[in-house]
Amino acid sequence: MQNPAVPQPERKTLDDRERMSELERLRHSCAHVLATAILRIWPDAQFAYGPAVENGFYYDLELSHRISQEDFPRIEEEMKKEIKANHVFEKRTMTREQAILDAQSGRLGGLAERPGNASKFKLDLLNQIPEGEAISYFQNGDFIDLCAGPHVMRTGNIGAFKLTTVASAYYKGDEKNPQLQRIYGTAFKNKTQLEEWVKMQEEAKRRDHRKIGAEMGLYAIDTEFVGPGMPLWLPKGTVLVEELERLAKETEFQAGYVRVRTPHLAKEKMYRTSGHLPYYAESMFPPMEMLEEDERKRRTQLTEKRADLIQLAESIERAVSPNPNGMTGEQVRHDIAKLEAEISLMGGRYYLKAMNCPHHHRIFAAEPRSYRDLPLRLAEYGCCYRYEQSGELFGLMRVRSLNMNDAHIYCTPEQFASEFRAVNEMYLKYFKVFGLEKYQMRFSTHDPLKLGLKFVDEPELWKQTEDMVRQVLVDSGIDFVEVANEAAFYGPKIDVQVWSIIGREFTIATNQVDFAVPKRFGLLYRDRDNLGKTPLCIHRAPLGTHERFIGFLIEHYAGNFPLWLAPEQVRVLTVGDDEPLATYARGIVDELHANFVRVEGDYSANKINGKVQDAETAKVHTMLVVGGRDREAGHISVRLHGKGNVGAKPRPEVIADILASIRERRA
Ligand SMILES: [Zn+2]
Ligand SMILES: [Zn+2]
Numbered sequence: 245m246q247n248p249a250v251p252q253p254e255r256k257t258l259d260d261r262e263r264m265s266e267l268e269r270l271r272h273s274c275a276h277v278l279a280t281a282i283l284r285i286w287p288d289a290q291f292a293y294g295p296a297v298e299n300g301f302y303y304d305l306e307l308s309h310r311i312s313q314e315d316f317p318r319i320e321e322e323m324k325k326e327i328k329a330n331h332v333f334e335k336r337t338m339t340r341e342q343a344i345l346d347a348q349s350g351r352l353g354g355l356a357e358r359p360g361n362a363s364k365f366k367l368d369l370l371n372q373i374p375e376g377e378a379i380s381y382f383q384n385g386d387f388i389d390l391c392a393g394p395h396v397m398r399t400g401n402i403g404a405f406k407l408t409t410v411a412s413a414y415y416k417g418d419e420k421n422p423q424l425q426r427i428y429g430t431a432f433k434n435k436t437q438l439e440e441w442v443k444m445q446e447e448a449k450r451r452d453h454r455k456i457g458a459e460m461g462l463y464a465i466d467t468e469f470v471g472p473g474m475p476l477w478l479p480k481g482t483v484l485v486e487e488l489e490r491l492a493k494e495t496e497f498q499a500g501y502v503r504v505r506t507p508h509l510a511k512e513k514m515y516r517t518s519g520h521l522p523y524y525a526e527s528m529f530p531p532m533e534m535l536e537e538d539e540r541k542r543r544t545q546l547t548e549k550r551a552d553l554i555q556l557a558e559s560i561e562r563a564v565s566p567n568p569n570g571m572t573g574e575q576v577r578h579d580i581a582k583l584e585a586e587i588s589l590m591g592g593r594y595y596l597k598a599m600n601c602p603h604h605h606r607i608f609a610a611e612p613r614s615y616r617d618l619p620l621r622l623a624e625y626g627c628c629y630r631y632e633q634s635g636e637l638f639g640l641m642r643v644r645s646l647n648m649n650d651a652h653i654y655c656t657p658e659q660f661a662s663e664f665r666a667v668n669e670m671y672l673k674y675f676k677v678f679g680l681e682k683y684q685m686r687f688s689t690h691d692p693l694k695l696g697l698k699f700v701d702e703p704e705l706w707k708q709t710e711d712m713v714r715q716v717l718v719d720s721g722i723d724f725v726e727v728a729n730e731a732a733f734y735g736p737k738i739d740v741q742v743w744s745i746i747g748r749e750f751t752i753a754t755n756q757v758d759f760a761v762p763k764r765f766g767l768l769y770r771d772r773d774n775l776g777k778t779p780l781c782i783h784r785a786p787l788g789t790h791e792r793f794i795g796f797l798i799e800h801y802a803g804n805f806p807l808w809l810a811p812e813q814v815r816v817l818t819v820g821d822d823e824p825l826a827t828y829a830r831g832i833v834d835e836l837h838a839n840f841v842r843v844e845g846d847y848s849a850n851k852i853n854g855k856v857q858d859a860e861t862a863k864v865h866t867m868l869v870v871g872g873r874d875r876e877a878g879h880i881s882v883r884l885h886g887k888g889n890v891g892a893k894p895r896p897e898v899i900a901d902i903l904a905s906i907r908e909r910r911a
Contacts (some may be wrong), residue, residue: 259729261392264296267433272296273333273395274323274405274431275303280387281322282307282427283355285315291353291389292365292415292424298749299441300430304413306365311425316407319427323405330400331384335393338379343370343390355386365415366390404438405431419633447746453798454639457481460803460811460863462794463640473637473644475791480811483842484797485647485790487809489625491909492649492787495673499666501621501651506603508627512593517764518602519733521595527630528598529644535591543590550583600626601758601783604652605765608779613769618779619659623651625790640795649787654762654779656771661712663782667755668720671740671786678797679911682743684723687713688730700734700760709757709780710736734760740786744800752793756783803863804886807902808909810865814843814902817856819871821849828875832868832895839903860885866902 264272275294278301282289286307294303311319343352344367350358352366369390373379382391384399396402407429415421432438449455457463462481470476477485493503512531515521520528535543557576597603604622613620627647636642655663675683690699690706699706713736717724724738731737735757743749758781768776787793797805807813814836816829826847836843844864846855852869859867867883874881874892881892893901904910 261394264394266396268296269394270396270402270433271301271431273399274402274429275301276333276382276384276387276389276391276395277323277326277399277402277405278303278319278407278427278429279305279353279389280326280355280384281319282311283387284322285318287355287358288361290361290363290365292369294389297428300408300428302426302428304365304415304424304426306422306424311410311427313410320405320407326385327399327402327405329385330398332398333393333395334383335395336381336383338381340370340373340379343379343381346388347390351388352381352390354388363390402431403434405429406438406442444747448748448799451746451799451802452639453641453795456798456803457640457795462798462811465639471644472634473632473642475640475643475645481794483811484794484805484809488649488787488790488793491674491677492623492625495670496621496623496651499621499670500619501623504604504607504622504624506597506600506607506624506626508629509594509596510602512595514602514606515595518599518605518761519764520598520602524598527632529596529629529631531593531595533591534594539591543587546583546587546590550580550587553580553583596629597626598628598630600624600628600648600650601652601761601781602765604650605762605767605781608652608654608762608767609765613654613767613779615656615769615771618769619653619655619663620779621651621653626650640791640798643789643791646789646791648789649785649793651784653782653784654767654769655782656769656777657708657780660709660757660780660782661716664713664757665716665720667782667784667786668716668722670784671753671755672720672722674786675742677909677911678800679745680742680800682747684725684741685717686739686741687717687724687726688732688737688739689726689728690731690736691729694729698729698733699731702759705759706736709759713738713757732756732758734758742796744796746799748799750792750796752788752796753786754783755786757781758783805863805865806909806911807865808906810863811842812844812862812864813841813906814866814868815859815862815864816843816845816868816870817852817859818845818847819852819869821847822872825870825872825875829870832870832880832899835899836902839899841902841906856883868898 272295275296279289279291279294282305286309288307290306292304292306295301338346346352347363347367347370350361350363352363354363370379378392379390380392381388382393382395383389407427409428411426411428412423413426414423430438430441432441460480461478462484463475463477465472465475496503509532512521515524515528553576557573557580560571560576561573603626604624607622608620625647627645629645632642632644637644653663653667689710692703692706695701695703695706714726737754737756739751740753740755741749741751759778762781763778767779769779771777797809805811816832818825818829829845829847833843833845846858848855856867856869863885865885867885869881869883871881873879878895879892880895880898882890882898884890
């Protein structure tokens with residue numbers, strides 16, 4: 245199970261704060277400097293959260309002036325002054341009473357007291373600090389903020405910074421709260437690092453999957469008719485989807501998986517059992533009500549009865565009719581409430597699936613299982629639906645409908661280590677196929693003090709599985725970090741981070757051990773001793789979802805996909821349009837087509853340079869250029885996208901090479 249929830253700016257625990265890296269401290273410190281600068285220009289601004297985030301920091305503020313990019317130079321100018329002043333970030337511990345007074349006077353998140361303009365968000369944040377936890381301020385120059393730190397020593401430690409964007413965000417991410425302005429920026433120890441980062445951002449912009457996706461005609465999002473966050477795969481994008489599925493199916497077949505298919509929805513009971521309801525309800529689409537025939541009749545009866553009772557209650561309360569059976573209005577109201585409860589529980593509530601696991605668990609349960617059937621590896625490219633707030637949707641990267649490279653491996657504790665190792669090897673195999681050289685696994689374990697609270701109370705299983713996972717990681721020499729207290733509720737997990745060719749980081753996949761949910765579903769197998777036992781379950785999705793993974797690949801390859809993946813693999817171009825030449829070219833197209841190559845022909849009279857230009861623009865992987873002399877010699881001149889001419893070779897050799905490159909999925 246993967247939790248796609250967006251991290252909201254929750255209060256950091258003291259542990260989290262201690263773990264903040266030097267760079268995160270520097271960036272968070274820069275958020276204070278940003279606030280200082282804004283207050284110099286707009287003293288009324290009210291500040292809320294100002295954390296360090298991936299790639300930088302932000303600060304949320306309320307201000308009647310709408311800040312735009314045009315304001316950035318002015319703000320940055322003030323920030324530079326504050327950094328030049330080299331103020332100390334001075335920490336002071338305060339009493340709650342004093343802090344409340346300071347917030348009321350507008351002093352917190354301000355340069356001075358601001359009568360009539362209380363620091364309302366800081367006041368609210370104060371109330372969230374648990375009783376007994378220290379309350380502290382950090383002050384740089386005139387600016388005082390309610391903050392637990394940590395910070396760098398002085399404002400002058402901020403070597404280089406840049407404001408990047410401004411967006412809007414609800415206070416605490418809740419649309420019922422006021423909408424604030426969120427200013428993003430980034431900061432580094434020195435100028436060189438900042439410049440490198442800026443360069444990478446520009447390259448990332450050039451490779452933006454939304455831009456390339458539109459140019460190449462890979463997918464469309466039709467907000468009006470289909471809905472936001474639900475990509476339509478156009479024919480060329482569908483090629484990518486199906487090539488990835490083919491890769492996954494072949495790989496999984498060789499690794500002993502079997503394939504299953506499941507519906508897109510299931511009854512409420514499924515998700516109550518899995519535990520998605522009620523805890524995960526916010527990330528699911530609202531339920532569909534569906535009554536079977538007999539239930540519909542019963543509901544009509546109950547609704548009519550309820551209408552009668554409402555009338556009765558009203559007349560009793562108005563004292564116009566004597567009450568039958570000596571019932572009071574209150575008693576009748578009570579009966580109405582009971583009826584309403586019954587009506588609301590009637591029939592079936594169906595949910596679109598947010599995950600495939602529960603369906604797979606029911607497939608496990610569909611037949612009696614013995615230890616001889618294990619490990620059972622059920623694989624499916626499952627289509628899931630998750631409710632993401634519209635403001636969080638982002639191209640293919642954050643969507644509402646997603647197709648997941650999912651599988652669940654049911655095994656005995658003895659089989660666990662080898663199964664887990666095989667899963668890891670599959671990840672590595674894929675990394676090789678896609679030329680991902682930099683990756684890291686993040687191994688999240690439990691905290692023994694939180695057994696039964698944050699983590700399912702199975703101390704032995706935790707220890708066993710964590711030891712095994714750790715051993716597998718060490719043995720395979722994979723670069724990994726271990727983080728305590730971040731496992732899933734039901735078992736340790738591994739998040740896989742990869743870096744694209746331009747050094748951008750993505751979390752593409754999760755690999756999890758689950759020893760709690762199979763029990764909730766009552767899954768059993770007969771062991772050698774003929775006793776019913778609960779299997780362990782491994783959730784794995786090395787290629788993540790099509791949406792996210794293809795979004796990542798578009799950036800990684802800048803749309804220049806390797807031959808096996810390219811939507812248009814080959815285009816045959818003629819130098820001129822005389823008939824014998826066109827016939828020769830058509831023969832090549834037909835031969836490739838018969839071998840399932842995605843090939844087009846351009847036999848027009850246009851100049852060859854223009855034809856090549858068209859094919860380059862369309863990011864066709866291989867261009868086969870044929871002229872009169874090629875035809876006479878039975879040759880083909882090969883040109884590769886972005887690489888230019890690689891010379892003429894005999895036709896059979898060229899075709900054999902193309903087929904081999906596709907078959908071997910060469911990079
Ligand atoms: Zn701070
Ligand atoms: Zn799962």
